[in-house]
Amino acid sequence: MPDKIPVTVLTGYLGAGKTTLLNRILTEQHGRRYAVIVNEFGEIGIDNDLVVGADEEVFEMNNGCICCTVRGDLIRIIEGLMKRRGKFDAIIVETTGLADPAPVAQTFFVDEDVAQRARLDAVVTVADAKWLSERLKDAPEAKNQIAFADVILLNKTDLVDAAGLEKVEAQIRAINPSATIHRTVNCNVPIGEVLDRKAFDLDRIMEVEPEFLEEGHHHHHDEEIDSFSFRAGEVNPDKFMPWISDLTQREGPNILRCKGIVAFPQEPRRFVFQGVHMILDGDLSREWRPDEKRESRVVFIGRDLNEKAIREGFLACAA
Ligand SMILES: Nc1nc2c(ncn2[C@@H]2O[C@H](COP(=O)(O)OP(=O)(O)OP(=O)(O)O)[C@@H](O)[C@H]2O)c(=O)[nH]1
Numbered sequence: 001m002p003d004k005i006p007v008t009v010l011t012g013y014l015g016a017g018k019t020t021l022l023n024r025i026l027t028e029q030h031g032r033r034y035a036v037i038v039n040e041f042g043e044i045g046i047d048n049d050l051v052v053g054a055d056e057e058v059f060e061m062n063n064g065c066i067c068c069t070v071r072g073d074l075i076r077i078i079e080g081l082m083k084r085r086g087k088f089d090a091i092i093v094e095t096t097g098l099a100d101p102a103p104v105a106q107t108f109f110v111d112e113d114v115a116q117r118a119r120l121d122a123v124v125t126v127a128d129a130k131w132l133s134e135r136l137k138d139a140p141e142a143k144n145q146i147a148f149a150d151v152i153l154l155n156k157t158d159l160v161d162a163a164g165l166e167k168v169e170a171q172i173r174a175i176n177p178s179a180t181i182h183r184t185v186n187c188n189v190p191i192g193e194v195l196d197r198k199a200f201d202l203d204r205i206m207e208v209e210p211e212f213l214e215e216g217h218h219h220h221h222d223e224e225i226d227s228f229s230f231r232a233g234e235v236n237p238d239k240f241m242p243w244i245s246d247l248t249q250r251e252g253p254n255i256l257r258c259k260g261i262v263a264f265p266q267e268p269r270r271f272v273f274q275g276v277h278m279i280l281d282g283d284l285s286r287e288w289r290p291d292e293k294r295e296s297r298v299v300f301i302g303r304d305l306n307e308k309a310i311r312e313g314f315l316a317c318a319a
Contacts, residue, residue, distance in 0.1 A: 012126030014097030015276035021187035125149035150199035252278030260298030
């Protein structure tokens with residue numbers, strides 16, 4: 001029987017830096033080939049588009065959270081991949097920021113076909129040094145992601161002072177005393193520290209969650225969190241820029257995450273923006289391909305957001 005394929009589960013709350021880490025892994029010269037499975041919360045697949053696709057194959061799983069409705073998809077994708085062994089050396093699964101990692105990890109033990117052919121190498125959690133403390137108060141998923149981690153990247157250390165870092169690291173330690181913690185900016189960790197760790201420890205997980213190996217999963221997502229996405233054609237940058245900047249300043253506390261790919265008239269490149277609460281980043285990225293439809297897509301995830309007002313505001317930016 002050939003060796004089992006190692007699988008890394010990449011988790012972390014909304015906007016912590018999972019895609020940043022994934023892109024770092026995929027662009028680094030390491031001589032290994034990865035198959036990547038990306039699960040995204042929200043109807044329009046944007047993450048998939050932001051992953052630097054070199055030779056890697058990226059499988060997208062939308063319309064649901066990996067730990068709930070689409071777990072069957074995960075099993076099917078992995079089984080499909082197993083038929084093409086030899087084309088890649090390892091699998092990376094990026095979960096949505098709202099996923100509970102337990103049922104994802106459980107798949108590798110409970111589903112027999114998967115368990116025979118793949119092994120969970122490690123759960124790697126990216127934690128946002130600026131926002132984790134807040135999320136530990138109001139988001140159970142954020143706590144589970146820390147509790148289940150074998151390796152934790154305490155990321156965005158550039159946004160927090162030394163005392164703040166000590167405090168959040170102590171909170172992490174209180175939840176998970178055994179994970180290796182790396183402090184990072186833009187997830188700048190040597191790749192060997194996150195991949196091929198042989199770190200997943202079932203005994204430890206059974207202590208965290210004694211029912212881990214039992215079938216049946218009752219993960220209730222935070223009902224207050226809404227996600228909506230809108231599409232438009234080209235948008236006018238002179239309208240769009242002030243709108244998005246004003247919206248994130250005003251509604252920032254409620255916007256857990258926003259991101260989008262936007263088409264400006266006469267601009268050959270795609271404008272990509274990303275936000276976490278009030279912090280907004282945006283830049284022109286690669287050129288639109290000739291076969292691509294020049295459309296603008298935006299996603300907002302948050303609490304108590306006024307969907308109608310945001311939709312109207314966005315559509316009013318049309319070029
Ligand atoms: N200041 C700062 N920004 C960072 C750092 N790492 C990532 N970011 C930014 O944070 C934003 C979110 O990063 P992503 O990698 O897309 O986060 P994610 O966890 O994949 O987000 P979701 O998939 O939406 O949950 C982007 O604008 C990044 O450029 C960091 O260390 N410092």
